[in-house]
Amino acid sequence: MRHKRFLKYMLALALLSVGPALPACAQTDVHILDVGQGLSVLIESQGYTMLYDGGDSSHSSYVVSYLKQQGVSKLDYVVASHYDADHLNGIVGALNVFPAETLWGPDYTADSRVFDSFLKISAAKGLNKIQPAPGTEYSVGDAAIQVLAPSGSGYSDVNNYSIAIRVQDGDTSFLITGDAETDSEQEMLSSGLTLNSDVYIMGHHGSGTSNNPEFVQAVSPEYAVVSCAMGNAYGHPHQEAMTAVQSVGARLFRTDMQGNLVASTDGQTITWNTAPCNNYTPGSFMEVPADLPDQPPISETVSADRNQKASAPAGISSQPYDGYTIIVNKNSKKYHIPSCRSVRDMKESNKGYCSDAAYLNANGYQPCKNCH
Ligand SMILES: [Zn+2]
Ligand SMILES: [Zn+2]
Structure with a gap:
């Protein structure tokens, strides 16, 4: 990868030296796929790719077909943020189909069939899963990826193991924290690493147990994105999280109302495939009968x-x-x-x-x- 970048750099230099500066054509695309109640994000830049999570089992084949449609033939980075099924199933699906270079996953084990499949497929492909250290930087084409979390271990809630990353291309940036909850958010806050980002893919599907006001304040996003299913059983996104992003003035996108979301950046400006919905209405619990009386008559x-x-x-x-x-x-x-x-x-x-x-x-x- 380094080698290719170097060649490209030399080519750019050669072109620059013979003529006027070329218009900037660098581009990074961040796709937040509509995988219902789950998360799947594809980062693409200059032909390099990172797949961060792949949604649950009912969306696994959709993720594969979406990647194919995007012309993806290999994955440079595959990131299993953590091993909950709504993130991991589609990673297993993608590993079954695409060659992969580097595999990230946090250092804990899960007692689940999907985790067993994950171990099996990564072993079969000779992929050595690593948990990247906070502060380390990697590149996906023009995008610099900095790892922010997890920095601890022994979390009682496995969501806190979520690998969190900040993606930067030029002056534009994206923050993805998986399902990281308060503990990990606190650790990121005290890490001194840059959290401030233009786009914030909200933690844990917009749950109120993540997206604490102090954390959202530190991110201060221009755009917030929620990935969740309409009428999900958890009531995502929660009111507290919606209030937190609204109070920092973030415009809102959500997959439950808008489907796939694609943000493209040239390093200066971020453009979207659709306008923000700015609908900060929290999720409701559809399975609870609508006629549940709020105030039953006093008997x-x-x-x-x-x-x-x-x-x-x-x-x-x-x-x-x-x-x-x-x-x-x-x-x-x-x-x-x-x-x-x-x-x-x-x-x-x-x-x-x-x-x-x-x-x-x-x-x-x-x-x-x-x-x-
Ligand atoms: Zn989740
Ligand atoms: Zn989770």
């Missing part, structure tokens, strides 16, 4: 049975009442203890009050991962 018998507090309304109250112990986010369908960090950031209009976890569980609400 004396029910409330007395439920929690022996005559004063406590049954179900979810929109007003705080004596003895409530749970704050419900009516939008994300998660519930929290009153002192949870998420409650502090919750929109007043999304708040509900309750004291009956069994009722919440029975109605499709889930306890917060952080405060249970």
Whole structure:
């Protein structure tokens, strides 16, 4: 690769020395594929390619056909950000079809069939998976790729193992963090590495457990991109994440509403295949029956049975009442203890009050991962 770049450089010099400067024709394309609830990003520059994740099993063959359609015949870098199925399946699919040069994946193991297939295909192709160190730089054509994460180990949430990269071509830049959560975001913040980027492919499909305001502030993107499926079971993107990107003035693209997104840069200007949708509406939980009552009618018998507090309304109250112990986010369908960090950031209009976890569980609400 170095060799080819050198030749190209010499050729450019030779041309420059005999005539007027050539117009800049360098270009890097970043494709954020619509792989439903998952992530797959193709970076292409000067004939060199990096595939970062490949979506889940139902999109694996789509990713392969998309790459073929783009004229890809080999992959210089294949990056498995982490080993969750919604990222890894399509990587296995692509490795089955395309010759690959370098394989990146974090240093942990997963107990899953797709991870076994991943190990099998990489061994069959003689690919030695490495976890690149934060701060190291690589090149894909004109694009410089700097590794930002992971810098730790022993994470309780494997999403934090996500390999995060910053892609730079000239004055333009892109940040991809996979499913990195708060722990890894904090490590990136304290690493001193540049996070500021023009385009931010939002962490963990726009989840509120990633995309912390401090992190988004440090990235300060002009454009934010969410990769998720319409009506996904997680309610991605979450309100908190949408607020975070909106409050730094980022314009928004999302695959659930717009399909494949392609950003092209000549090193100075980024152009897109479509206009931003700027629709910051969080995802909703489609599988929860739409007629789930927000405020069930107060029935004396029910409330007395439920929690022996005559004063406590049954179900979810929109007003705080004596003895409530749970704050419900009516939008994300998660519930929290009153002192949870998420409650502090919750929109007043999304708040509900309750004291009956069994009722919440029975109605499709889930306890917060952080405060249970
Ligand atoms: Zn994911
Ligand atoms: Zn994940």
